[in-house]
Amino acid sequence: MTAQKPVRDVRIDFFRGLALIIIFINHTPGNIVGYFTPRMYGLSDAAEIFIFLAGLSSAMAFGRSFGRAGFLAGLGRVALRVWQLYRAHIGLFILICGIIVTADRIFVTPNYVSQLGLDRFFQDPGGSLVALLSLHYVPHYFDILPLYILLLTAVPVMVLLARISPVLVVLASALLYVGAVVEGWNLVADTTEGRGWFFNPFAWQVLFVAGYGYGAGWFEVPQATRARITAALVYMVFCAVLALSLVRLDGGLFAGMRDILEPMARKTDVGPLRLLHFFALAYLVVSLLRAAPDLITPRRAEPVALMGRHSLSVFLLGMALSFVGGIVFDQAGTGILPHLAVNLGGIGLLWAWARGAAWFNGQPWKRGRDLPARPVPATRMRPARTAPMPAPAMARLRLAPRRGL
Numbered sequence: 001m002t003a004q005k006p007v008r009d010v011r012i013d014f015f016r017g018l019a020l021i022i023i024f025i026n027h028t029p030g031n032i033v034g035y036f037t038p039r040m041y042g043l044s045d046a047a048e049i050f051i052f053l054a055g056l057s058s059a060m061a062f063g064r065s066f067g068r069a070g071f072l073a074g075l076g077r078v079a080l081r082v083w084q085l086y087r088a089h090i091g092l093f094i095l096i097c098g099i100i101v102t103a104d105r106i107f108v109t110p111n112y113v114s115q116l117g118l119d120r121f122f123q124d125p126g127g128s129l130v131a132l133l134s135l136h137y138v139p140h141y142f143d144i145l146p147l148y149i150l151l152l153t154a155v156p157v158m159v160l161l162a163r164i165s166p167v168l169v170v171l172a173s174a175l176l177y178v179g180a181v182v183e184g185w186n187l188v189a190d191t192t193e194g195r196g197w198f199f200n201p202f203a204w205q206v207l208f209v210a211g212y213g214y215g216a217g218w219f220e221v222p223q224a225t226r227a228r229i230t231a232a233l234v235y236m237v238f239c240a241v242l243a244l245s246l247v248r249l250d251g252g253l254f255a256g257m258r259d260i261l262e263p264m265a266r267k268t269d270v271g272p273l274r275l276l277h278f279f280a281l282a283y284l285v286v287s288l289l290r291a292a293p294d295l296i297t298p299r300r301a302e303p304v305a306l307m308g309r310h311s312l313s314v315f316l317l318g319m320a321l322s323f324v325g326g327i328v329f330d331q332a333g334t335g336i337l338p339h340l341a342v343n344l345g346g347i348g349l350l351w352a353w354a355r356g357a358a359w360f361n362g363q364p365w366k367r368g369r370d371l372p373a374r375p376v377p378a379t380r381m382r383p384a385r386t387a388p389m390p391a392p393a394m395a396r397l398r399l400a401p402r403r404g405l
Helices: 009-026 030-037 048-068 071-106 119-125 125-133 146-154 157-162 168-182 201-216 226-248 255-264 272-291 297-309 309-334 338-361
Strands: none
Touching: 009 030, 009 048, 009 297, 009 309, 009 338, 030 338, 048 071, 048 146, 048 157, 048 201, 048 272, 071 125, 071 146, 071 157, 071 309, 119 125, 119 297, 146 157, 146 201, 157 168, 157 201, 168 201, 201 272, 226 272, 255 272, 297 338, 309 338
């Protein structure tokens, strides 16, 4: 009997697809819908969801490859994915450059090259291209894929350390995080501003490692209790008030403590308040899904989960569409019709793009109608094989059922 292929957890794909939709909305300049996304009512946002789930997926995909096929084969699989991300990063940069150059030639204002902070690239294209290819030049709009690349390259090291003890991975991650937050460790983005990476890899790795550890089974989300749920809800309310005070209001309730609280909630370093907000939110979501396991079913989640299953291609299109949406708002205004066109049209295109990706991944050209077999002369016929062919090793694998996401 042939073993069934492990079924994907639709909840992971659903939340990853949801994060991609929120990223598209939040990256569209002038998008009023962005005021109704989680970033306005808390400290963490879709970026934390995306990186955490990236770590979780890496443990379930790449981490198990090391144990199943050996370290060298696992290393090769990680290298292949890193190469895919690298090509996607360079391709996205070229695509966006083409969009903004075309927009600057068509429209008088604004200057989209300057608006996106790419003056350095067009002033010194030769040197900037070399820096771009070596990931020394990381403009603000193009920084999440380089972060993902660096995090994936660390997976083989994590695997080796985990063979000794997963505690070593957690301790190394905590050390890097403290160095980023306290000592200011970061990589230089090599932009005209001379700033570091907006997504500081020494800090953001802590979310990736947390997701990886959960996916690898190093730890589990604690069971829901009334005290824990209450504490998480109280902290969520505190963060909502804090976000409104620091981001949306001039001063606000915490104005006197702004210099202390703002660095602790900074996005670049995933400040401690921001990190704790994500874990509190994740705990509430996991507790809810445990209490209501039928809340997210494959049928209900399919439209969003489809985008999560093809996250890279959907992310690339979403980044391009978000800038196109900003151009639409600049030229057509920010009325109801432009907002409907940009948001509904953009999300619809992301879904259609995911459908197309699924179609191509299914390789329908290999599932054509079976042609009638050519008759074989009796003298050339051979007895049929009666011994069953051994099932591939991959088909014999089964994943143990997991609780939570």
